[in-house]
Amino acid sequence: MSQTHEEQALAAAYVLGTLDPAERREFEAHLATCPICAEEIGSLSRVTDALAYSVPQRTPRPELRARVLAAVTGGSHQASSLAAGEQPSRGVAREWLPLAAALVLAAGLGAYAWQLQERVATLEVRLEDAERRAAASELATVEARRVADQAQTAMAVLAAPDLVRIDLAGQAPARQATARALWSRNRGMVFTATDLPLAPEGRVYQVWVVTANAPVSAGLLTTDASGRAAVFFNTPPDIAPPVAVAVTLEPAGGVPAPTGDRFLIGTPL
Amino acid sequence: MMWRFAAVSTRSGADWRQTDDAAQLARAAGGDGTALAALYDRHARGVYSIALRVVGDEADAEDVVQDVFAQVWRQAGRYDPSRGTVAAWLLTMARTRAIDRLRARRARPDSSAAPADDVWATRAASAADPADALTAERDAQRVRDALHELPMLQRLAIELAYFEGLTQSQIAERLGEPLGTVKTRIRLGLLKLRDALSERGTAGGMA
Numbered sequence: 001m002s003q004t005h006e007e008q009a010l011a012a013a014y015v016l017g018t019l020d021p022a023e024r025r026e027f028e029a030h031l032a033t034c035p036i037c038a039e040e041i042g043s044l045s046r047v048t049d050a051l052a053y054s055v056p057q058r059t060p061r062p063e064l065r066a067r068v069l070a071a072v073t074g075g076s077h078q079a080s081s082l083a084a085g086e087q088p089s090r091g092v093a094r095e096w097l098p099l100a101a102a103l104v105l106a107a108g109l110g111a112y113a114w115q116l117q118e119r120v121a122t123l124e125v126r127l128e129d130a131e132r133r134a135a136a137s138e139l140a141t142v143e144a145r146r147v148a149d150q151a152q153t154a155m156a157v158l159a160a161p162d163l164v165r166i167d168l169a170g171q172a173p174a175r176q177a178t179a180r181a182l183w184s185r186n187r188g189m190v191f192t193a194t195d196l197p198l199a200p201e202g203r204v205y206q207v208w209v210v211t212a213n214a215p216v217s218a219g220l221l222t223t224d225a226s227g228r229a230a231v232f233f234n235t236p237p238d239i240a241p242p243v244a245v246a247v248t249l250e251p252a253g254g255v256p257a258p259t260g261d262r263f264l265i266g267t268p269l
Numbered sequence: 270m271m272w273r274f275a276a277v278s279t280r281s282g283a284d285w286r287q288t289d290d291a292a293q294l295a296r297a298a299g300g301d302g303t304a305l306a307a308l309y310d311r312h313a314r315g316v317y318s319i320a321l322r323v324v325g326d327e328a329d330a331e332d333v334v335q336d337v338f339a340q341v342w343r344q345a346g347r348y349d350p351s352r353g354t355v356a357a358w359l360l361t362m363a364r365t366r367a368i369d370r371l372r373a374r375r376a377r378p379d380s381s382a383a384p385a386d387d388v389w390a391t392r393a394a395s396a397a398d399p400a401d402a403l404t405a406e407r408d409a410q411r412v413r414d415a416l417h418e419l420p421m422l423q424r425l426a427i428e429l430a431y432f433e434g435l436t437q438s439q440i441a442e443r444l445g446e447p448l449g450t451v452k453t454r455i456r457l458g459l460l461k462l463r464d465a466l467s468e469r470g471t472a473g474g475m476a
């Protein structure tokens with residue numbers, strides 16, 4: 001039973017296509033005889049299908065259609081002579097929908113106001129309210145996009161060909177702390193830390209990329225209650241390669257050059 | 270060519286798209302170019318989008334679209350509706366071809382990770398409810414939301430695997446972490462995404 005369980009653990013990696021070859025062969029052999037794992041694969045496939053659907057939808061150039069159909073069917077079918085299916089794309093419709101709704105709302109309110117002048121004041125209040133809500137939802141959208149962009153950029157760092165890994169060791173104030181920086185000159189830095197003590201009131205952790213010239217601030221580090229942090233920093237692209245990365249404790253808001261105790265420090269491997 | 274249309278079409282009214290896709294695919298298998306064109310019109314956008322997400326380059330993504338529809342043209346008969354929708358099959362192929370290109374570009378001809386085609390081939394037949402397009406869209410939205418809620422390193426591990434085609438060992442090497450940690454992250458992350466798909470209602474609960 002425990003063996004079944006162990007192999008079931010491979011199912012996630014399997015549906016992502018990320019098992020190493022030997023493991024994959026082994027798992028497929030097992031899969032042929034194990035209904036539990038087959039079931040697991042089934043339910044996880046729904047996730048991978050959804051991942052494929054979840055990417056931003058982009059419309060290919062219209063010329064591609066004729067090229068693909070001619071190349072694929074060898075031009076021997078009527079396919080390429082069909083009018084290109086000009087269905088309005090749903091993505092576009094979705095982007096336009098809120099705007100269209102806002103216009104309808106504005107037009108509706110405008111006409112009403114014109115007919116019933118005495119109610120203008122009330123309507124203005126409503127409009128203000130609507131505008132405030134629209135602004136709030138825009139803010140939420142911006143925030144969501146920012147978070148998404150940040151994760152996307154962090155991934156770009158990890159996929160960067162010029163990735164430099166720097167392991168940081170805890171210093172005197174926090175020997176137990178550890179951290180790791182993954183730095184790419186063009187793409188920024190992913191920084192993770194564990195076991196950092198909670199920063200005292202009025203103080204913050206600040207991360208430094210130490211170059212041959214000077215330490216450059218990467219940004220501030222906020223830990224969770226258990227002393228962990230995982231942050232993405234945009235570092236200046238013209239920065240010299242780091243000779244070290246360090247974390248110091250500084251006054252709230254951070255400082256232009258390090259002044260406080262060093263909590264973590266490390267050099268490239 | 271035996272297509273089990275009946276089994277699919279009785280599911281719900283929203284399945285017309287899958288039913289029609291399967292019908293077009295059967296016609297394409299018989300050499301009907303207009304059927305292939307119809308499939309292109311319906312799915313080129315999705316295929317192009319996942320390809321672009323993986324290869325990150327429009328010209329390469331267009332080549333992937335061509336590869337995919339060439340493969341559909343040659344192998345339409347291989348599609349098994351019990352394993353998932355035509356759309357899911359096309360997107361699986363698109364991701365596979367795109368990752369092939371990415372690996373070729375990395376110039377490290379590693380035989381490593383499984384082509385996703387294999388993954389499709391060994392999917393349990395009970396697997397993905399070969400359900401409707403609405404479910405697929407809802408799933409996509411949920412998985413997108415859930416992905417944003419994952420701890421960053423779990424999300425990164427999943428994305429490096431799924432969109433960059435890295436194996437677990439390669440991810441571990443890249444992150445400088447023990448293989449076991451990476452495996453655990455991928456598994457936990459994926460299970461959370463699955464929970465997100467099921468906890469907020471399933472296809473069966475739809476009116």
